[in-house]
Amino acid sequence: MEVERKIKALEAVYAVYDEFARTQAKACSPRCTTCCTTRVTVTTIEAFKVRTALFPGEWSRLSERLSAHAGIKRFRPRLTTNTLAALCAEGGQPPPENEEAPPIPCPLLTEELCSIYALRPFNCRCFTSRVPCAREGTAEVEEFALSLNTVCLQTIEHLDSDGCSGNLLDVLAVMDDERKRAAYAAGTLACGAAGLIGNRPMRVLMLPPEHRARMEPFLRKLREIRV
Ligand code: SF4
Ligand code: SF4
Structure with missing residues (x-):
């Protein structure tokens, strides 16, 4: 799928999720940032959208932040969501994840606000909790919301199945490199060589059986986007 069509499809997935999120009572707000850490993962299409939507001066500031934090330890996933789904369906055992270092605050935070809030990737949009995490020590999320999060992540990866996934900072750094960004847009980016993992359809x-009936209207909307 060409990159402009992918972006439109990505925005449609965000819209499906946002419609659900608006119906949920939640403690989350833009100034609540306990969940903003170096653990966030993202697909190439989401990072490409951030790169191309920001004004040049905004991207320069973000690029400076990426460079200043280039050496920090971060979570680097071994498997994408669809790879994990396929592995589990085959009865396989997922490998242990890389947990090199405790998470630290996301370098994209400026004065306790996300500097790309309107463009934040899905994994940041789906941080939702009925109670403030800072007060309770952990998030409290409805089981169905977790299932919808997973289905949306699977759909986004599917839309970007010739792309890659990785830590937010790593994928944004790839988009900061003009040659790699052009390779991604042309569908020729080598994920492994770029330090990322390959997406798959x-x-x-x-999806747990108990959520199937309630999920059906969302699946219908998401299927229409994938066409
Ligand atoms: S998930 Fe927790 S830390 Fe993140 S915005 Fe919501 S309440 Fe705040
Ligand atoms: S990109 Fe923004 S919303 Fe996502 S973790 Fe970083 S600061 Fe938080």
Whole structure:
């Protein structure tokens, strides 16, 4: 799928999720940033959208932040969501994840606000909790919301199945490199060489049986986007 069509499809997935999120009672707000850490992962299409939507001066500031934090330890996933789904469907055992260092605040925070809030990737949009995490020590999320999060992540990866995934900072750094960004837009970016992992199409949904009926209207909307 060409990159402009992917962006439109990505925005449509965000819209489906946002419609659900508006119906949820939640403690989350733009100034609540306990969950903003170096653990966030993202697909290439989401980072490409951030790169191309920001004005040059805004991107320069973000690029400076990426460079200043280039050496920090961060979570680097071994598997994408669709790879994990396929592995589980085959009865396989996922490898242990890389947990090199405790998470630290996301370098994209400026004065306790996300500097790309309107453009933040799905994994930042779906941080939702009924209670403030800072007060309670942990998030409290409805099980169905977790299932919808997973289905949306699987759909986004499917839309970007010739792209890659990785830590937010790593994928943004790839988009900061003109040559790699052009390779991504042309569908020729080598994920491994760029320090990322390859996306794959969605072949099986990670959806508990008890959520299937309630999920059906969302699946219908998401299927329409994938066409
Ligand atoms: S998930 Fe927790 S830390 Fe993140 S915005 Fe919501 S309440 Fe705040
Ligand atoms: S990109 Fe923004 S919303 Fe996401 S973790 Fe970083 S500061 Fe938080």
